[in-house]
Amino acid sequence: MKKFIKNYFAFTRRESIGVSVLLLIISILILYLMLSNNGTKLIPTDYSEFEEDINLFESQIKLKNTVKISENNNIEPYPTDTTTLFNFNPNTIDSSTWLKLGFLPKQVKSIFNYKRKGGKFYSKKDVQKMYSIDSVMYKKIEPYIQIPNREYKTISHYENKKKESNNTTQFHKKTNPLNLNKADSSELNTLKGIGPVLAARIIKHRNELGGYINKSQLSEIYGLKPEVITQIESFVYIDHLFSPNKININTATYEMLKKHPYINHTLANAIVSYRQQHGDYKKVEDVRKIHLVTAELYSKIAHYIRTE
DSSP: OOOHHHHHHHOOOHHHHHHHHHHHHHHHHHHHHHHHHHHHOOOOOOOGGGGGHHHHHHHHHTGGHHHOTTSSSEEEEEGGOOOOOOOOOOTOOOOHHHTTTOOOOOHHHHHHHHHHTTTOOOHHHHHHTTTTTTTHHHHGGGGGGGOHHHHHHHHHHHHHHHHSSOOOTTTTTGGSSTTTOOOOOOHHSSTTTTTHHHHHHHHHHHHHHHHHGGGGGGGGSSOHHHHHHHHHGGEOOOOOOOOOOEETTTOOOOOHHHHHHTTOHHHHHHHHHHHHOOSSSSSSSGGSSSSSOHHHHHHHHHEEEEEE
């Protein structure tokens, strides 16, 4: 047995040298790390960016008894008699205060996302415009919303100063709205809430459609949030004489049709098949004979198709 153990743990001269070198290297590395750590100044992490999210999370824990989980795993508020209503300034209250007013965590998060992007409530109507606040909730809190007049005056004074300048700021655009069907990316990029990516998407969607006929079509653009659309809608316009590019449904191929945002590949195939079976379309309304074309869909595509 002793002989077995001795043979098992015995090292040749070369193996002994290798182990010694390895131990030496490990020792040097440990010593280096110890010395380098002693001379390194630790930089504290700045969590200020996430302060509101942390506050919201803490508030959710404190107020966990004010919400319940429905059968569909949705968070629902308890009956309104447990909600505390009081006067508040939507520009200054923290997340826990919004929760006390009866708002759900996801609603509070949406409000603070809006504020992080520079959004501010200048009047009660601005609160009502928030897509996360429904009409029932707004009606309940509306009497308690308090926005000081001095705050509004300060904002108005700042806007007037901006208007007097010659630079292309957000306030200057009020007198120079952009033509939504002609504005290039650099012009769209000057709109509040619109960066290079969204500007490119607005133009891409415009080209794919054949032109915008209604501002509401901006809601079809991926990543363009309702509150941003609300902010910019008074700074853009559509010329009432504008006529969009239209596809001739009597000559267009399947490939051409399916490129339009309102015509998927199934509908494109149906349009071509119907034409091959029944001959050319006499009028635009004939596409309604295709069972795939609902009244709602027709109201969208009718502006972008023609028969001649």
